[in-house]
Amino acid sequence: MFGAFRSTQARLSGLLWKSPWRLSSSQKYRHRQRLRRVDRIVDVLDKALAKQGMTAAAVERWKSEMPTEAEMKPRDKYTMFDPKEKTYRKGVHKLPKWTRMSQRVNPPGF
Amino acid sequence: MFEGWLFPTPLSQRGASLTITIMASVAPKMSWFKITLIRSGIGMTERQNGVLKALGLRHRLKTVYHPVSPDTAGMIMKVKELLAVSEVDKPLTQAEIHEKRQPAKGYYIEKPGGVREDVESS
Numbered sequence: 001m002f003g004a005f006r007s008t009q010a011r012l013s014g015l016l017w018k019s020p021w022r023l024s025s026s027q028k029y030r031h032r033q034r035l036r037r038v039d040r041i042v043d044v045l046d047k048a049l050a051k052q053g054m055t056a057a058a059v060e061r062w063k064s065e066m067p068t069e070a071e072m073k074p075r076d077k078y079t080m081f082d083p084k085e086k087t088y089r090k091g092v093h094k095l096p097k098w099t100r101m102s103q104r105v106n107p108p109g110f
Numbered sequence: 111m112f113e114g115w116l117f118p119t120p121l122s123q124r125g126a127s128l129t130i131t132i133m134a135s136v137a138p139k140m141s142w143f144k145i146t147l148i149r150s151g152i153g154m155t156e157r158q159n160g161v162l163k164a165l166g167l168r169h170r171l172k173t174v175y176h177p178v179s180p181d182t183a184g185m186i187m188k189v190k191e192l193l194a195v196s197e198v199d200k201p202l203t204q205a206e207i208h209e210k211r212q213p214a215k216g217y218y219i220e221k222p223g224g225v226r227e228d229v230e231s232s
Contacts, residue, residue, distance in 0.1 A: 041195045045183045048197040052138050056183035100191050
C-alpha cells in the first residue's frame, strides 16, 4: 500500500500522465510575464517603425485584433474555449506548447 | 525642353547633385533591432523554424541585429513568443558581442605613475 510498490494509477495502467485542471498562482504569474513580453515586443516594433515613418501589416493587425495583457479578462488569460468541455472552457495550460504561443481571444459568447 | 542628350552632365556633377537630393530629403536616423532567441524553436512549426533560420537565430541566447524595416518586423511577429527584442542605434559584430560576454580578468596592470591600464584605455 505504501512505498515503491504502492498501487497508484500510474502503476496499474501503463502510461499515464496527469496534469492539474487549473493553473497554480505562480504558473499564472509567469504566464502574465510572457503575455507582457509579447506586448512589449509589439510595442518596440511599432515605435521603431513609426520613427522611420513605416508600418508593418502584421504589427497593425495584431494591434487592432489582440488585447494587451492589461486589457484581457482573467477568464481569457487563464482559460480557453473548448467545445468538448461541459463549461466550454479549459485551462490555457492544456494547449500544447502553451508557453510558446499566443492564445488571447476566444469565440464571442463563450 | 530636355537638353540632356545634347549636353550631358558630367558624371562627377551628377553624383554630386544626387548626394544633395538625398541629404535634403532628411532620412531618419537608421536603427537596428537587437533580437535574442530566449525560447527554443524545437517543436514549433516548420514555418516558424524557417523564420528563425532566416533571422540567423540558430540556438538559444543567440543575438543578431537587423535593420528596422517592415520585413524584419513581420519576421519578428512570426516568432515573437520566442524572442527578446529591443531597438538600438548601432549593431554589434559577433566579435564585439563575444568580447562583451567575457568575464572581468580579475586583475589590472599598473603603469608607472599609478595609472591603471584598463582605466586609461577606456
